[in-house]
Amino acid sequence: MKKGKLFFAVLYVLWLALFVVVPIALLLFQSLTSESGQLTLNNFVSYFSSGTYLRMTFNSIFYAFLITLITLVISYPTAYLLSQLKNRQFWLLLVILPTWINLLLKTYAFIGLLSRDGTANSFIGLFGISPQQLLFTDSSFVLVSSYIEIPFMILPIFNALNEIDRDLVQASRDLGANSWQTLWRLIIPLSMPGVKSGVQSVFIPSLSLFMITRLIGGNRVITLGTAIEELFLTTQNWHMGSTIGVILIIAMVATMVITRERKKSVLRRGGK
Amino acid sequence: MKKLLSALFAISLVIVGLFAIQRYLVAKENAAAGTSGSGSKVLNIYNWGDYIDPSLLTKFTKETGYRINYETFDSNEDMYAKVKQGGTSYDIVVPSDYMVEKMRREKMLLPINRKKFKGFKYYDKRFLNKSFDPGNKYSIPYFWGTLGIVYNDKFVKRSEVESWDQLWSSKFRDKILLVDSARDDFAFSLISMGKSVNDKRPADVQAAKAKLDALMPNVKAILDDEIVMYMVQEEAPIGITWSGEASEMIAENKHLHYVIPKEGSNIWFDNLAIPKTAKHFKAIYKFLNFMSEPKNAAQNAEYVEYSTPNKGAIKILPKSVTGDQQFYPSNKTLKNLHVYSDLGQKWTQIYNDLFLEFKMTSR
Known part of the structure; x- marks a missing residue:
């Protein structure tokens, strides 16, 4: 039995080492070396002294924040509603269904919807409104990205809501809390872990979106993803590309730390 | 658990089945071309996506017996990186002008043997001897x-x-x-x-x-x-x-x-060139000569719809194509x-x- 456990551990450790530790180490190494292979901090210096990169960083964080906020505002009520429904697994399946479709296909579908003679413009045309420029705008970029990220926000919130003991809700009503108080004092705090992991799984990938910035945003929305794509594919400056990669990893770790579950504080609040 | 196991089993079965079908199709293709699957009668081409008439590849295999492994890339830089890593032994690549210059300088291309490649006579002089490869020592223009x-x-x-x-x-x-x-x-x-x-x-x-x-x-x-x-x-x-x-x-x-x-x-010019990873030289020169044949170059130009530098092909192509000032x-x-x-x-x-x-x- 013990041997079996050890065997599983070996596989896991190997996997971690090969596909997590080594790549990150290589990335870090690339970011800390120059073209000629010397150790240097120059890449980081030029990153933080370049107005272009800093503005791009700001853009990335701003759009990721916006996308997270929008998905959260839509997802929480949706997840709550889903958790109250009778056939909730079925409705949940409908929410998850779009994630089975390739990202590129979904993006192209939006091109059909948003283009000059697309569905959206024909629809407003029915009311006599002339065609609007919908593609290649900030809002279309945020719309499409939010659409793509929404299932990843709904799912963890739904799971958290679903795990709340129904008896607790009944108890709260018995003790005289109205629906609003029950929601605010009981359901929302208890579903916080779901919200946090939803925020993580939306905010982090949104930081480095790149394909949508070009296809839908027409390169009018520039994020760090655009820069990484260019540095690796066009100019082949892997060192600078890795530097941005390392900075993104740091930003992601920061997000994880900020939104991580603080078990102790929850207990303390419970003790009050 | 039982359900999971049977699902796993079903997936494995599908994979094995697909693999067998793939093997069978390759074998059939080889049999049709009169070659055996393994062995050295192959040619590895690395080209841009949708940049050759596929029926020409079939024709080449039929005429010469060489089976073609055809892979595609999206950008010169992708191709450069892959050739530089040297993992795959490509025999023919299709770099653009500035990339020919770069690869030539970095000794990543092999010179074209004029004794084995006889096609230059078909090419329009206006498209030869360009600054990126003086005397076309390393490259043959493909489209421009x-x-x-x-x-x-x-x-x-x-x-x-x-x-x-x-x-x-x-x-x-x-x-x-x-x-x-x-x-x-x-x-x-x-x-x-x-x-x-x-x-x-x-x-x-x-x-x-x-x-x-x-x-x-x-x-x-x-x-x-x-x-x-x-x-x-x-x-x-x-x-x-x-x-x-x-x-x-x-x-x-x-x-x-x-x-x-x-x-x-x-x-701009996209050019046929031989990278240093090349191995199948007999097949390479057969292919280069084959593609320079005016008849084949014209067929290819009609499929790809780019401008051909092959003056023999220009003569064959309809006037409505070659007389178009937009592209010629x-x-x-x-x-x-x-x-x-x-x-x-x-x-x-x-x-x-x-x-x-x-x-x-x-x-």
């Missing part, structure tokens, strides 16, 4: 094209886009799609100022960037290959792109036309077209950094 302006005659008159400078006109506000390529967007900016497309003077390149910034209010989007779809859908009336993409657009929307502005432009421009226009040279790592980086900055310019 230009950079220019596509316009939609429903919204724009030809006389409004005959010069690069006209693009800056305020009447084109939010009407232009640009190709997402630092080199090409800087090229027309530099040309419009009377400078060389290979300019390496900081002041000139900065001025070209400033001029591009001034164009930004007119730029609707900066796109890759999607530009074809967007121009066909009439999302914008003007697009700056390569002649190859332009011909695809025109094939799908008759209102679109292509102009090479009168100040001149870039001329006159000698007078050709004189004004310039080939890109490899800028080197430092200047490639400068151009691209400035391009990134340009993209961030607000309207």
Whole structure:
């Protein structure tokens, strides 16, 4: 039995080492070396002294924040509603269904919807409104990205809501809390872990979106993803590309730390 | 648990089945070509996507018995990286002009043996002996094209886009799609100022960037290959792109036309070359000779719809194709077209950094 456990551990450790530790180490190494292979901090210096990169960083964080906020505002009520429904697994399946479709296909579908003679413009045309420029705008970029990220926000919130003991809700009503108080004092705090992991799984990938910035945003929305794509594919400056990669990893770790579950504080609040 | 196991079993069964079918199909193909699956009768080609008539590959296999492994890439840089890593032994690659220069300099190409390759006599002299490969020691031109302006005659008159400078006109506000390529967007900016497309003077390149910034209010989007779809859908009336993409657009929307502005432009070449990873030399020269045969080159040009440098093929192709000034421009226009040279790592980086900055310019 013990041997079996050890065997599983070996596989896991190997996997971690090969596909997590080594790549990150290589990335870090690339970011800390120059073209000629010397150790240097120059890449980081030029990153933080370049107005272009800093503005791009700001853009990335701003759009990721916006996308997270929008998905959260839509997802929480949706997840709550889903958790109250009778056939909730079925409705949940409908929410998850779009994630089975390739990202590129979904993006192209939006091109059909948003283009000059697309569905959206024909629809407003029915009311006599002339065609609007919908593609290649900030809002279309945020719309499409939010659409793509929404299932990843709904799912963890739904799971958290679903795990709340129904008896607790009944108890709260018995003790005289109205629906609003029950929601605010009981359901929302208890579903916080779901919200946090939803925020993580939306905010982090949104930081480095790149394909949508070009296809839908027409390169009018520039994020760090655009820069990484260019540095690796066009100019082949892997060192600078890795530097941005390392900075993104740091930003992601920061997000994880900020939104991580603080078990102790929850207990303390419970003790009050 | 039982369910999980049977699901796993079913998936494995499907994988094994698909694998068997694939093996069977390959074997059948080989049998049809009269070759055995293993062995050295293969040729590994690494080309751009959809850049050869597939029936020519079948024909080649039928005539010579060599089986072709055909792989595709999206950019010169991808191809360069893969050849440099040397993991796969490609026999023939198709780099563009500046990439031929770069690979040649880095000794990544093998010279073409003139005793084994006899096809140069079919090629138009105007497209040989270019600066990126003097004397065509390492490369054979495959297709060529230009950079220019596509316009939609429903919204724009030809006389409004005959010069690069006209693009800056305020009447084109939010009407232009640009190709997402630092080199090409800087090229027309530099040309419009009377400078060389290979300019390496900081002041000139900065001025070209400033001029591009001034164009930004007119730029609707900066796109890759999607530009074809967007121009066909009439999302914008003007697009700056390569002649190859332009011909695809025109094939799908008759209102679109292509102009090479009168100040001149870039001329580019994609070339057949032999990388240092090559192994199957007999097959390589058979293939190069095969592709240079005017009949085959003409068939290929008809499929790909790019301009061929093969003068034998030009004779065979219908007049409606080769007489089209958009894609086979006159000698007078050709004189004004310039080939890109490899800028080197430092200047490639400068151009691209400035391009990134340009993209961030607000309207």
